[in-house]
Amino acid sequence: MTTIFKNFIGGEWVGALSGETFANVNPADTRDIVGTFARSGVEDTRKAIDVAREAQPKWAAVPAPKRGEILFKAANILESRAEAVAREMTREEGKTLPESKGEVGRAINILRYIGGEGARLCGEAIPSERPRVFIHTVKKPVGVVGLITPWNFPIAIPAWKLAPALIAGNGVVLKPSDLAPLCALRLVEALDEAGVTKGALNLVTGPGSKVGNELVVNPAVGAISFTGSETTGSNIAIECAKRRARVQLEMGGKNPTIVLKDADIAEAVEVVANAAFFSTGQKCTATSRVIVEQPIVEAFTQALVERARKFKIGNGLETGIDLGPSVDEGQLKTVLDYVDIGRKEGASLLYGGARVSDGALAHGFFSTPAVLGNVTPTMRIAQEEIFGPVAAILPAKDLDHAVQIANGIRFGLSASICTRSLTSAFEFVNRIEAGLVMVNLPSAGVEYQVPFGGSKQSSIGMREQGSLAVDFYTEIKTVYMKY
Numbered sequence: 363m364t365t366i367f368k369n370f371i372g373g374e375w376v377g378a379l380s381g382e383t384f385a386n387v388n389p390a391d392t393r394d395i396v397g398t399f400a401r402s403g404v405e406d407t408r409k410a411i412d413v414a415r416e417a418q419p420k421w422a423a424v425p426a427p428k429r430g431e432i433l434f435k436a437a438n439i440l441e442s443r444a445e446a447v448a449r450e451m452t453r454e455e456g457k458t459l460p461e462s463k464g465e466v467g468r469a470i471n472i473l474r475y476i477g478g479e480g481a482r483l484c485g486e487a488i489p490s491e492r493p494r495v496f497i498h499t500v501k502k503p504v505g506v507v508g509l510i511t512p513w514n515f516p517i518a519i520p521a522w523k524l525a526p527a528l529i530a531g532n533g534v535v536l537k538p539s540d541l542a543p544l545c546a547l548r549l550v551e552a553l554d555e556a557g558v559t560k561g562a563l564n565l566v567t568g569p570g571s572k573v574g575n576e577l578v579v580n581p582a583v584g585a586i587s588f589t590g591s592e593t594t595g596s597n598i599a600i601e602c603a604k605r606r607a608r609v610q611l612e613m614g615g616k617n618p619t620i621v622l623k624d625a626d627i628a629e630a631v632e633v634v635a636n637a638a639f640f641s642t643g644q645k646c647t648a649t650s651r652v653i654v655e656q657p658i659v660e661a662f663t664q665a666l667v668e669r670a671r672k673f674k675i676g677n678g679l680e681t682g683i684d685l686g687p688s689v690d691e692g693q694l695k696t697v698l699d700y701v702d703i704g705r706k707e708g709a710s711l712l713y714g715g716a717r718v719s720d721g722a723l724a725h726g727f728f729s730t731p732a733v734l735g736n737v738t739p740t741m742r743i744a745q746e747e748i749f750g751p752v753a754a755i756l757p758a759k760d761l762d763h764a765v766q767i768a769n770g771i772r773f774g775l776s777a778s779i780c781t782r783s784l785t786s787a788f789e790f791v792n793r794i795e796a797g798l799v800m801v802n803l804p805s806a807g808v809e810y811q812v813p814f815g816g817s818k819q820s821s822i823g824m825r826e827q828g829s830l831a832v833d834f835y836t837e838i839k840t841v842y843m844k845y
């Protein structure tokens with residue numbers, strides 16, 4: 363029997379007012395229904411916003427270090443359930459079990475790290491130019507914040523928004539993606555059990571056009587933190603600008619890895635295969651453009667194709683699987699369509715890019731990792747986000763040319779270089795237009811305790827994660843006192 367999961371509003375688990383539900387389906391095996399969830403609408407969302415507004419002052423009145431202790435406790439609760447939550451993540455999103463375990467571990471780290479920020483919500487004491495005047499600043503919560511998250515990191519992204527929003531004393535309404543809402547719900551359960559004030563934390567599932575949009579347009583919501591596609595994010599920015607709400611957007615990427623001729627080819631292949639194919643390429647920081655210095659293009663390409671052939675494709679719950687499915691049929695179609703578009707544009711398909719449907723895999727959305735050669739910078743496969751296991755290889759004359767190609771794009775999330783030259787590495791770090799810069803490391807794979815975010819069209823607003831994460835969720839009050 364399918365488990366029914368509900369919204370969490372005002373400290374209670376409640377169905378959508380309409381009574382409607384939707385199914386959360388396993389992309390590795392569509393016969394497996396992970397659960398049914400509330401298909402909420404505008405009224406459910408308004409209710410959650412109202413409740414959050416009412417409860418927020420009570421939550422803010424809990425001393426910040428105590429709020430931190432609640433986050434620590436939530437981390438412990440989640441840790442005690444880590445294995446089960448990881449399995450649910452693999453079932454709802456498709457990534458392999460080791461990847462899911464890693465992500466749950468990351469959510470736990472985030473709760474602990476940000477929990478510690480509760481004791482560090484410091485203002486400043488600043489000298490006044492007038493005698494006997496004392497000036498200081500305090501950090502106050504924004505009020506009610508709306509958090510809108512995608513499916514590709516079903517627990518880490520909700521965690522890296524929820525934790526700083528709560529530690530700052532805000533009331534929160536979280537709206538996860540319809541494709542993977544269960545992990546967000548598990549996180550909310552842990553936080554509720556840990557003792558977050560009833561009503562301060564709410565979860566509403568349902569379509570973005572209704573639940574997400576209501577959060578964006580509702581005047582009681584003071585800030586929106588969104589991670590997702592560029593199109594949705596751009597519309598949210600416009601709507602928030604209309605009512606002057608604070609907004610933070612983490613959107614698409616088309617991340618390059620440059621491989622210079624002095625790189626260790628075997629190591630560079632591992633770096634690229636990891637960044638391009640793991641998590642089925644469904645990471646905003648995944649490498650999708652591999653810019654290779656001309657003299658080693660052939661050797662590198664051959665080695666990457668050999669590496670791609672070794673990827674074991676299948677249900678991520680099974681041991682030894684490297685590559686799970688695309689998250690749904692639409693995403694698989696996008697991947698296969700882009701491989702086709704690339705070929706029509708004149709690129710050569712060197713490996714992969716085909717649906718895999720042998721045996722039980724016929725019930726999932728699997729494809730072989732694709733390597734495309736002879737790609738030129740203006741081709742659509744070199745400009746548009748695919749969000750699948752597709753690596754496009756672009757030859758470059760030298761470092762200057764490689765950086766020019768890498769920067770010749772509207773995105774700027776993550777970028778990597780493989781080289782043994784310190785000078786080339788520093789030139790790259792200085793000149794690359796990206797918020798996350800890696801040297802001899804995959805473009806994907808970031809840590810929780812440092813700032814995360816991109817430049818150009820990839821991100822708008824303040825950075826997430828690390829200690830800076832709290833800034834977006836706080837307002838500074840400047841206090842002048844004459845004594």
Ligand code: NAD
Pocket residue numbers: 510511512513514515537538539540568569570571573574575578589590591592594595597598612613614615645646747749775820
């Ligand atoms: P999406 O934009 O389709 O959906 C993201 C969220 O927005 C979902 O919860 C969705 O229901 C909601 N939404 C949809 N329409 C809305 C509307 N009109 N108003 C308000 N909310 C609405 O993105 P997705 O397909 O879930 O995620 C994949 C995208 O996310 C990729 O483009 C990827 O690059 C991006 N992403 C970026 C980062 C980053 O940090 N830069 C991280 C992960 C994913």
